[in-house]
Amino acid sequence: MAALAGAALPAQWAHRDNFVILEAGFGQGQRFLNTWAAWRADPNRCQRLFYIAVAAQLPRQLPLSKFSETPSLADRLAQSWPVLTPGMHTLVFDEGPASQVTLLLAAGEAADLVPQMVARVDAFLLEDVPPAPLAPNGDEGWLSRLARLAAPGCTAVACGESAQVIEGLRQSGFKAGGIHAAPATDRMNFRFEPRHTPPPLPGGLRPTAIGPKQRHAMVIGAGLAGCAAAWALARQGWRITLIDAHAAPARGASGNPGGLFHSIIHGEDGTHARAHRAAAMRTVAVAAPMLAQSRFAGACQGLLRLDAQTDAAQAKSQAHRLGLPVEHVQWLDQAQARTTAHIPAPSGGWLFRQGGWLEPAGYAQALLADAQAHANVVFLAGQAVHQLQAATHGQKPWQALDTRGEIIAEAPVVVLASAVDTLTLLKALPQAAPLPVSPVRGQISSLPLQDGVLAPAIPVAGAGYVLPSHGGRLLFGATSDLDDLDPSLRAADHAHNLEQATQLGCLSMLDKKALSTDLQGRVAWRAVTPDRLPYVGALPLNLADSAQPIPGQKSPRLDQPRLIPRLCNEHGGVYVITGFGSRGITWAALAGELLASWVTGSPCPVEAALRDALDPARIVTRAKARAQTSG
Numbered sequence: 023m024a025a026l027a028g029a030a031l032p033a034q035w036a037h038r039d040n041f042v043i044l045e046a047g048f049g050q051g052q053r054f055l056n057t058w059a060a061w062r063a064d065p066n067r068c069q070r071l072f073y074i075a076v077a078a079q080l081p082r083q084l085p086l087s088k089f090s091e092t093p094s095l096a097d098r099l100a101q102s103w104p105v106l107t108p109g110m111h112t113l114v115f116d117e118g119p120a121s122q123v124t125l126l127l128a129a130g131e132a133a134d135l136v137p138q139m140v141a142r143v144d145a146f147l148l149e150d151v152p153p154a155p156l157a158p159n160g161d162e163g164w165l166s167r168l169a170r171l172a173a174p175g176c177t178a179v180a181c182g183e184s185a186q187v188i189e190g191l192r193q194s195g196f197k198a199g200g201i202h203a204a205p206a207t208d209r210m211n212f213r214f215e216p217r218h219t220p221p222p223l224p225g226g227l228r229p230t231a232i233g234p235k236q237r238h239a240m241v242i243g244a245g246l247a248g249c250a251a252a253w254a255l256a257r258q259g260w261r262i263t264l265i266d267a268h269a270a271p272a273r274g275a276s277g278n279p280g281g282l283f284h285s286i287i288h289g290e291d292g293t294h295a296r297a298h299r300a301a302a303m304r305t306v307a308v309a310a311p312m313l314a315q316s317r318f319a320g321a322c323q324g325l326l327r328l329d330a331q332t333d334a335a336q337a338k339s340q341a342h343r344l345g346l347p348v349e350h351v352q353w354l355d356q357a358q359a360r361t362t363a364h365i366p367a368p369s370g371g372w373l374f375r376q377g378g379w380l381e382p383a384g385y386a387q388a389l390l391a392d393a394q395a396h397a398n399v400v401f402l403a404g405q406a407v408h409q410l411q412a413a414t415h416g417q418k419p420w421q422a423l424d425t426r427g428e429i430i431a432e433a434p435v436v437v438l439a440s441a442v443d444t445l446t447l448l449k450a451l452p453q454a455a456p457l458p459v460s461p462v463r464g465q466i467s468s469l470p471l472q473d474g475v476l477a478p479a480i481p482v483a484g485a486g487y488v489l490p491s492h493g494g495r496l497l498f499g500a501t502s503d504l505d506d507l508d509p510s511l512r513a514a515d516h517a518h519n520l521e522q523a524t525q526l527g528c529l530s531m532l533d534k535k536a537l538s539t540d541l542q543g544r545v546a547w548r549a550v551t552p553d554r555l556p557y558v559g560a561l562p563l564n565l566a567d568s569a570q571p572i573p574g575q576k577s578p579r580l581d582q583p584r585l586i587p588r589l590c591n592e593h594g595g596v597y598v599i600t601g602f603g604s605r606g607i608t609w610a611a612l613a614g615e616l617l618a619s620w621v622t623g624s625p626c627p628v629e630a631a632l633r634d635a636l637d638p639a640r641i642v643t644r645a646k647a648r649a650q651t652s653g
């Protein structure tokens with residue numbers, strides 16, 4: 023068997039809660055497989071092993087397991103292997119109440135992606151970094167900035183012949199030796215011994231050594247956002263108190279009978295497109311096994327987004343330029359679109375293979391049930407939180423109060439997953455920066471299957487959307503009205519939805535008046551942020567609140583989200599996960615995991631640029647930038 027990379031790893035991870043490895047390179051995955059096998063065999067192993075692999079040349083498929091030294095693990099890795107789109111991919115193995123191996127695959131050049139990692143790394147494996155001459159300017163690039171990621175006591179293994187890596191490690195504060203050297207190899211071992219450790223950024227990762235008593239979060243709101251937050255935190259062993267004003271989970275927007283999820287494609291592949299892609303791919307990874315067990319209704323067999331503006335040549339060149347494989351998104355001409363969706367589609371469109379539809383309430387409940395299988399998760403139903411209170415920088419836990427001022431629950435960490443009501447809770451929390459969230463009313467419609475009603479084989483979207491039939495009905499929608507608080511079903515909105523479904527090719531020759539008796543619908547409100555991206559992260563402090571001292575900072579820099587002071591400290595704090603807009607199904611799993619990384623200090627599942635794009639503190643940096651421009 024090939025030697026375990028970093029022979030000292032088991033000694034390092036022994037009895038730890040979390041242990042984080044970053045490998046530059048991945049090859050065919052044998053080093054990861056050996057590490058995973060060693061972790062499984064080790065009675066003293068850490069509870070959760072995070073293995074980040076950054077590689078430009080990840081294989082599209084893994085080789086057959088019979089060529090592997092660890093065939094059964096190789097099989098499992100191959101079965102979980104993702105469609106390799108640019109960006110990061112999360113794969114989880116051996117999941118149990120207190121165990122987990124998480125492989126974070128980052129597809130791209132180390133020089134681009136390592137600076138985008140947000141993690142506290144315990145061991146770097148750098149043996150496969152190709153040798154290169156020393157840089158003429160004496161700066162070894164990303165290799166010389168590993169200190170930013172290194173946890174106290176971090177180690178590194180490098181090839182002794184790679185002068186560039188050795189110099190980079192030296193510049194990062196690593197010293198050669200100090201851990202058991204692998205015998206008879208040219209491996210060199212290093213230990214992180216920096217001369218100076220800068221203080222952590224206010225919006226950076228929390229230290230991972232959070233005491234067991236502090237690992238308790240109360241999550242306010244049990245829709246998709248709250249259930250996903252509870253799920254992701256419980257998987258890291260956190261105790262959860264989940265509170266909702268309703269008698270059961272997912273009775274707000276997440277109570278719709280069905281909704282779609284999918285990636286998006288955009289010429290610039292900016293943060294919106296990359297974040298949606300990462301989220302859609304994570305939804306498939308999480309929801310597909312649940313759907314396979316029929317835990318709720320839905321399907322992950324793709325989604326067709328009609329697009330009359332694009333032609334085949336433009337589409338092909340765009341997907342190629344963005345490095346998006348056909349296993350992720352494929353252009354279908356009109357004939358192909360018709361055959362694929364089984365409807366007279368009015369144009370060609372994009373087939374998003376990691377797309378589909380599902381019943382959001384069932385998905386939220388499945389996430390909650392999985393959370394309960396991992397940790398102590400208590401659901402407090404029918405409890406409306408009126409206000410939060412705590413000593414801001416003390417050790418006291420946060421308390422959720424009802425309208426009479428009685429304590430509903432208390433915990434060191436609060437997660438606001440209360441959709442539009444987050445605004446009301448924030449208004450009663452002057453220490454927190456106000457975060458704009460607008461209610462957007464939406465009405466969906468459904469019809470029984472009958473002549474002239476054509477159920478698509480996969481969800482079809484364009485202006486509006488239509489889902490495949492479920493329970494003998496066709497579901498379609500939806501309207502979108504900002505700040506409209508009318509809860510009643512409106513005939514005009516049904517007419518709007520019928521018209522859109524007709525344009526998409528799913529209704530024909532209908533006397534729409536005759537249909538009105540069979541129409542059903544539901545009204546709910548989306549929580550929408552100004553830039554249409556969710557808020558996921560620690561609440562920024564309200565810097566205008568003069569009563570609020572900012573610890574350790576007289577005049578904080580406000581030009582980057584990560585520099586903004588937060589309403590949290592080493593004892594706990596307040597976090598937010600909301601603003602899912604029209605894409606709650608797409609966002610839930612990834613946003614839950616991103617939120618968990620904020621709270622627990624575990625490696626961030628997305629690149630720093632996407633973390634910043636979803637960080638609620640972006641509101642503060644943008645307000646500051648606007649004030650500077652207008653001033």
Ligand SMILES: Cc1cc2nc3c(=O)[nH]c(=O)nc-3n(C[C@H](O)[C@H](O)[C@H](O)COP(=O)(O)OP(=O)(O)OC[C@H]3O[C@@H](n4cnc5c(N)ncnc54)[C@H](O)[C@@H]3O)c2cc1C
Nearest residue numbers: 243245246247267274275276281282407443464605606607
């Ligand atoms: C008509 C329509 C169609 C849609 N279609 C799609 C679609 O096809 N695909 C898709 O991905 N998304 C769709 N969405 C959006 C999706 O439904 C939402 O993004 C998602 O449900 C939001 O989840 P949430 O948990 O943030 O909010 P919600 O599901 O609204 O949950 C918030 C919860 O917080 C609770 N709460 C609030 N304040 C308090 C308090 N003070 N104390 C206690 N509890 C509190 C509420 O009771 C509620 O249960 C649609 C939305 C609408 C309205």
